[in-house]
Structures are given as C-alpha cells and as structure tokens.
Amino acid sequence: MRSHLWKADTVSPPPGLRERKKQATREALREAALRLAVERGPDGVRVEDIAEAAGVSPRTYNNYFASREQAIVAAVTADRETRIAAAVAARPTEVRLADAVTEAVVEQYTNTREHEREALLLITTRTALREAFLDTTTGIEAPLTAVLAERLGDTEARTARVLAASVATAVRIALDEWLQGTGTDAAGAGATGLLIPSGALPDLLRGALAPLAPAFDAAENPSR
Amino acid sequence: MRSHLWKADTVSPPPGLRERKKQATREALREAALRLAVERGPDGVRVEDIAEAAGVSPRTYNNYFASREQAIVAAVTADRETRIAAAVAARPTEVRLADAVTEAVVEQYTNTREHEREALLLITTRTALREAFLDTTTGIEAPLTAVLAERLGDTEARTARVLAASVATAVRIALDEWLQGTGTDAAGAGATGLLIPSGALPDLLRGALAPLAPAFDAAENPSR
C-alpha cells in the first residue's frame, strides 16, 4: 500500500470514497507527525502519539508509513515528486530537455512555504530525519520516467528510467551537500540562530544536474 | 561503524589487531547468515541464531548490520564495490572512461561462484532480500567517486560523485529488471528448476549504463 504506482495518465475517473478516505488518512497522519514533531521536538513523538492524533491505530499507521521519520518528511515533500514531473511535462517541447528538468527541480525545491522552512530546520537536527528526507528523492524516478518516456519515445523506456533515476540521485547529492552545509548533528544540534540559506540550494541543484546534461542531449537527439 | 568510509589511498599500514578482529567478526556474521539461510530457508533464521553461530551477542550483530537481510546479501556481494573501483582504476587511462566503467561493472557482476548462484536463487524468493540486494548497489558510489575524481581531476569532485552515483543507480535498475525477469515472489516462490540466466545480465548492465556514456565523455573531454 505504501508503494504508490504512478501513471502518466492523468485523466481518470474521480476517486471513490475509499480512495478519498485513504488520502485523507495519509494527510492526517503526516500533518499530525509534523505538528507533534515541531511542538515536542522530534524525539518526543512516538508512532502511538501520531496515530492517536490522526484518529487511527498504530497498526494502521504502519500500513501508510514504514517509520516515524517517513511521515514527518512526507509532510514536507507533499507530492513534490509528481509536481516535478508535471512541471517538466508542462514545458514546451522545444525547450532543451536537460534545461526543462533542471528548472523544474529548482522551482519545486525552492518554492518553500514558511511552514516548510521550520520543518527543514527540524530535519537538520536529526540524522534519521535527514536520511529519510534524502530518501524522498527516490520518489522522483517513477513520475519523471513516465514523462521522459513520453518525450523521448516509448522505445527509450530504459533510457528514460535511467535518466530519471540519475536525476533523483543528483538531487539527493545536492540536498546532502546542502544539509551538510547547514551543519550536522554534532555542529547543528542545539545550535542557535542557524538559518538554512535557501539561496545556495539552486546553485547546488544546478551544479549536481549539470554533469547529466550531455546524457539528456544525446537521448533527445540520437542522430548527433 | 556500518558506514565504511572508503579511501582511494590503498597503501596503508597493516591493520591492527582491533581492525583485524572487526573484519573477522563481519565475515563470520555474513557467512553464518548465508549458511543458515540456505540450510533453513530465509524465514527460518533469526538475528539471535546468526549472532550465536558467529559467537557474538545480538547487540553486536546490530553494530555490524542493520537488518537480517543485510548480512545475508553481504555474503553475496563481498566487497564487490571496491573491486569495481579497483578494476576501473586498473584500466589504462587511454581507455574510454565510460567503457572502462561498463566493463568493470559487467566483469564484477558476472564472475560469480557456484556458491553465489545458490545465494542469488535464495534472494529471488523474498522481497526483503531482493530489496536489500538492490540496496547494496549504493556501495558502488564512494569507491568509484574516488577513482573518477583521480581520473577527472579533483576540481571535478562534484561531477565524479554524480557520475558514480548515476552508475550505481543504473546498476540497480539493471539488477531490478534482471531479478524481475527471474520471477517475483508470486511466480518464483516455491518454483522448482528456476535458473538465473546470467547470460542476460551483461546485456542488461550495458543497456542500463549506455545512456550515461555521453555524460562520461563530456566529463572526460570538457573541451569538446
């Protein structure tokens, strides 16, 4: 149930009651996770607490999230992966694909709400939360693969998947460097006045994605 | 202790007694894990059993491996990641870097001993073991980054890391397709006479790594 199989086909019948209740439960869990983590500190929240706040049992919690950390970071990333794919799909086909992907990633990772900055600050203070946050980048692969396959042609399905997965891993590297720069547990924990310089993140993302541009160019124009 | 920080500098003083005992413990644990998994089936082995067979406590087991599955697959992969990096480093610098990496990967993933084939068959029967096996590809990044940085020049450290991580993720995709082709839990569990067609793996690996070749070429010859 946690593995969300994403399909490029966005025209689908309106979801039924069961599907709507599932989404509502998922959102309730991740909002509760983040709210409690911010209120009590990340160590003061147990799965039992989150489940109770969301009105479900701890067993149900584990049907949705495999760990405490996953729910907390889910509140931050909130479907960012599908938004990245949608942003790439929305760009005109004459835009260089490598540029389209890069700008979509930069756009989605810097349009942060105030609430999210607070959550990111929280995430930097714990190793398990940082790892879970970095792990969310794997969610970029499936939706982006679908968009790239459509753009490159279905015969390039393998290429689409490799390129999409490489984008995900480049994003992970950029975020890892970014979070390292904000201070690790040893330096960042308990530190006061620490701010996340989001101005640096676009440069890190562009720098991490740049080495992949030739691969995108070659896939887009195989005759060269 | 589980995160093994790999250094390209291979000339180092001979390890001390403590280091040798750590390595011996790690090897004892992974050999015990695999032996017990083969003897009793993967579901018949507990961490307590593995620890006892290796002569350490369960707590010590978790100092070395974060899960039951990690020890089992560690017996299969057995430092393959460092061997890949060493194989790339050993190739003459006039060999195209993309080719060097591809051939090193293919070589290290197909030189399998009979014992390993038995373990791979076991791995295909359980989802958790397959996921853990795929996760081992992340270990390719650090050693390969060091080799690529040396080859491309230290100013390209970021590029080296992105390319190495992309190789790791391409290998993961190839292995995922390969394991899917050998049958999933539904089809493979309990199936008799199922063989892993290792002849197909080189093609899958080459196919997965091919889209990254232009990125390697551009990094190797930036003036073009």
Added chain:
DNA sequence: CAGAAAAGATGCGTGCACGCAAGTTTGCGT
C-alpha cells in the same frame, strides 16, 4: 436491491533495532 468480492482497519504476538550505560580490549604515549 442484495450478495459477493475487494480493500481497509485493527488487535495480537513476535522479532527486532537502537540508545544508553557499564565492562573489556586494544592502541598509544611516556
């Protein structure tokens, strides 16, 4: 409209997985 099938929620039991503290072993410097 009613019954069957599918999917979700939950309790229970089991096996972890990890932080912490205390004890032991190894390495290093004098």
Added chain:
DNA sequence: ACGCAAACTTGCGTGCACGCATCTTTTCTG
C-alpha cells in the same frame, strides 16, 4: 611497563515494524 584514551562488546529497556487473522466498509455485479 604502565596508565590513559579510544574503540568494541554486551545487557537492558523501549519503541517499533510486520505477518496473520478477524472484522468492517466500500465497490462491483447480477
């Protein structure tokens, strides 16, 4: 040779994380 620091081992307690079985809710079909 000895003392101290670093690293490792281990017991203990706590909070999971998951498989299984059972019950409930939603969807689908005749």
